[in-house]
Amino acid sequence: MARLGMVIDLKRCIGCNACTLACKQENGTPEGISFSRVITEEVGTYPNSTRTFLPTLCNHCSDAPCAAVCPTGATYIRPDGIVMVDHNMCIGCRACNLACPYMNRHYIEHGLLEHGYNSEGISPMEAIKFADFDEGTNIKCTLCAHRVDQGLEPACVVTCPTDARIFGDWEEEDGKLQRLVKERKGWTLLPEYETKPNVYYLDA
Amino acid sequence: MDPVMPEPSAELGVSAPLIEPGHSYASVTDKISAIVLTRRTPRWWMLGFAAAFCLMMLLFFAVAYLFAVGVGIWGINIPVGWGFAIVNFVWWIGIGHAGTLISAILLLLRQQWRTSINRFAEAMTLFAVSCAGLFPVLHMGRPWLAYWLFPYPNTMGMWPQFRSPLVWDVFAVSTYATVSLLFWFVGLIPDLATLRDRSRNRVGKIMYGILAMGWRGSAVHWSRYETASLLLAGLATPLVVSVHTVVSFDFAVAIIPGWHTTIFPPYFVAGAIYSGFAMVMTLAIPIRAIYKLEDFITLRHLDNMAKIILATGLIVGYGYMMETFGAFYSADQYEKFMILNRMTGPYAPFYWALIACNIVMPQLLWFPAVRRSVVGLFVISLVVNVGMWLERFVIVVTSLHRDFLPSSWGMYYPTRWDWATYVGSIGLFLTLLLLFLRYLPMISIFEMRQLVSQTSGKTESRVSGNLDDV
Numbered sequence: 001m002a003r004l005g006m007v008i009d010l011k012r013c014i015g016c017n018a019c020t021l022a023c024k025q026e027n028g029t030p031e032g033i034s035f036s037r038v039i040t041e042e043v044g045t046y047p048n049s050t051r052t053f054l055p056t057l058c059n060h061c062s063d064a065p066c067a068a069v070c071p072t073g074a075t076y077i078r079p080d081g082i083v084m085v086d087h088n089m090c091i092g093c094r095a096c097n098l099a100c101p102y103m104n105r106h107y108i109e110h111g112l113l114e115h116g117y118n119s120e121g122i123s124p125m126e127a128i129k130f131a132d133f134d135e136g137t138n139i140k141c142t143l144c145a146h147r148v149d150q151g152l153e154p155a156c157v158v159t160c161p162t163d164a165r166i167f168g169d170w171e172e173e174d175g176k177l178q179r180l181v182k183e184r185k186g187w188t189l190l191p192e193y194e195t196k197p198n199v200y201y202l203d204a
Numbered sequence: 205m206d207p208v209m210p211e212p213s214a215e216l217g218v219s220a221p222l223i224e225p226g227h228s229y230a231s232v233t234d235k236i237s238a239i240v241l242t243r244r245t246p247r248w249w250m251l252g253f254a255a256a257f258c259l260m261m262l263l264f265f266a267v268a269y270l271f272a273v274g275v276g277i278w279g280i281n282i283p284v285g286w287g288f289a290i291v292n293f294v295w296w297i298g299i300g301h302a303g304t305l306i307s308a309i310l311l312l313l314r315q316q317w318r319t320s321i322n323r324f325a326e327a328m329t330l331f332a333v334s335c336a337g338l339f340p341v342l343h344m345g346r347p348w349l350a351y352w353l354f355p356y357p358n359t360m361g362m363w364p365q366f367r368s369p370l371v372w373d374v375f376a377v378s379t380y381a382t383v384s385l386l387f388w389f390v391g392l393i394p395d396l397a398t399l400r401d402r403s404r405n406r407v408g409k410i411m412y413g414i415l416a417m418g419w420r421g422s423a424v425h426w427s428r429y430e431t432a433s434l435l436l437a438g439l440a441t442p443l444v445v446s447v448h449t450v451v452s453f454d455f456a457v458a459i460i461p462g463w464h465t466t467i468f469p470p471y472f473v474a475g476a477i478y479s480g481f482a483m484v485m486t487l488a489i490p491i492r493a494i495y496k497l498e499d500f501i502t503l504r505h506l507d508n509m510a511k512i513i514l515a516t517g518l519i520v521g522y523g524y525m526m527e528t529f530g531a532f533y534s535a536d537q538y539e540k541f542m543i544l545n546r547m548t549g550p551y552a553p554f555y556w557a558l559i560a561c562n563i564v565m566p567q568l569l570w571f572p573a574v575r576r577s578v579v580g581l582f583v584i585s586l587v588v589n590v591g592m593w594l595e596r597f598v599i600v601v602t603s604l605h606r607d608f609l610p611s612s613w614g615m616y617y618p619t620r621w622d623w624a625t626y627v628g629s630i631g632l633f634l635t636l637l638l639l640f641l642r643y644l645p646m647i648s649i650f651e652m653r654q655l656v657s658q659t660s661g662k663t664e665s666r667v668s669g670n671l672d673d674v
Contacts, residue, residue, distance in 0.1 A: 039611060065459055071374075072352050073365035089362065091352060092275075092345015095370055097285040098604060099458050103612050107285065107345065110274025136274060136345025190608065192536070193459045 005198030028129020035141035059197030259631020289343035296336035302480025303329025462603030471523030561591025
């Protein structure tokens with residue numbers, strides 16, 4: 001059984017936000033919603049200051065609190081470990097928004113699908129992409145399940161110019177994900193909450 | 205002693221009468237049924253009903269607009285995805301608890317002082333649960349799909365996900381509403397028969413007759429009534445504990461700092477009884493004054509309720525302390541931040557206001573003089589109602605508005621639609637309550653008759669009625 005996930009190498013990330021844009025383009029998310037974001041922080045004091053970048057996406061937790069709290073079962077975990085939302089089953093209670101400690105659940109408010117990203121009208125591409133969404137429901141990163149099912153990698157992974165995002169299967173014995181985490185002491189976000197994320201980070 | 209106006213200095217405690225001396229079976233029946241059967245609707249009732257009805261219309265207007273435009277009209281956002289709707293839901297559900305506690309647990313414990321307040325406390329429970337039940341539906345993005353939370357065979361492949369505390373809520377609240385309604389209705393049957401027999405107009409006779417379900421007061425009827433009422437009391441008793449426990453799970457099961465707390469279930473149950481009794485007191489004091497029911501809802505009743513408010517208030521205070529202690533004892537930096545943020549952050553005034561309302565103010569109830577002061581009790585009960593609403597606001601909003609990442613921090617400001625829905629729900633509650641007061645006996649007539657023997661030997665009957673009258 002596969003358990004798909006990702007390792008993000010912070011040493012390689014240059015904060016270009018190409019992943020943010022690739023995700024936006026691939027999934028056509030409405031205004032204000034980005035499945036993939038890069039959290040940028042300035043640290044230190046001038047002149048000894050620098051910026052750190054933390055690319056984020058849904059952690060596709062093995063013990064996903066958003067799936068546990070969903071009253072209708074709209075949020076579910078696929079056999080390959082991808083946490084998905086069946087928007088037809090979502091009633092919009094937003095319990096998953098609150099349950100996710102990583103802020104990776106997004107609610108589509110009424111009216112959000114009536115205008116495009118930075119425009120009053122809807123572009124032909126947005127018209128196609130928005131057909132997958134429903135107002136009053138929740139959406140989230142699908143790890144580009146539609147691409148993965150065709151044997152492709154997620155959009156954020158293929159677009160990364162520095163190969164900071166590495167996609168793979170955690171169940172692969174001595175696979176690239178396991179090896180990287182073992183060699184460079186990978187870590188997850190908020191491990192104390194025991195959500196068992198499938199996205200690991202490597203120190204910068 | 206004037207039976208209508210009891211002495212304010214009357215002795216309180218177990219020796220004090222539960223019904224003022226001088227009443228006979230007939231006078232009890234006369235007095236309570238006259239409130240319902242009088243042809244003239246009091247002017248204050250008309251004015252009160254008009255005001256409550258207007259507020260209820262405000263609710264309907266707000267809900268209609270909500271359904272048309274969506275929850276974006278409220279102040280909720282990310283990170284504060286739950287706002288007034290959930291605050292109000294928990295507040296209303298909590299208020300309902302006193303009715304069940306009075307009618308079920310005090311019945312099983314053979315506490316006779318429940319008799320004069322149980323009927324309208326149960327009605328209050330039903331109306332509060334009706335208001336509470338609205339909010340989870342209203343706060344959904346697609347409220348028309350709320351029925352998907354019920355398990356029923358369908359061709360859509362829909363089935364509730366039983367790991368979710370929201371599903372537990374559906375079962376807890378719907379069971380609670382059903383058992384409360386049954387309990388209330390079964391308790392009403394003998395009195396509905398009394399109204400049927402006493403009603404002078406045809407419509408009243410038919411309506412009360414249908415609702416009385418053929419009650420004739422035979423020994424068999426009474427035997428079945430006692431059995432049914434005891435069974436329902438037994439069913440309702442665990443619900444007093446379970447409903448708010450389950451409501452607390454909505455929060456406690458989540459991993460959000462400020463919610464993920466093991467003390468939540470007992471603390472929520474105590475808080476529910478606390479706010480419920482405060483609401484019973486808030487309603488009972490004006491009702492007994494307006495309808496001149498001081499004979500039936502005596503100072504001893506108010507004193508007992510004040511003691512319960514004091515006791516449950518202390519449990520709630522303990523809950524606040526343990527919440528703070530737990531945050532530091534856990535050594536979890538997020539928990540510590542959350543509690544300090546509650547005390548010193550942007551919502552700190554609300555936190556300290558709730559401490560003042562829920563912990564400081566009720567300490568006055570230690571003094572017998574305060575427990576004897578009807579005005580004092582009324583003010584304290586109002587303050588506790590406000591305090592308990594603030595408690596739910598603080599739990600919901602302050603826990604959410606600070607996320608793990610400062611970049612995701614936000615603030616919650618209720619909009620006029622939030623307020624309209626909340627105030628409108630109070631209108632719905634008052635509308636239902638006023639209709640109940642006008643058309644159904646607010647005090648259990650037959651149970652009050654049972655108390656007559658307690659005082660009948662003390663003074664002569666003040667009316668000419670005797671046992672044959674009933």
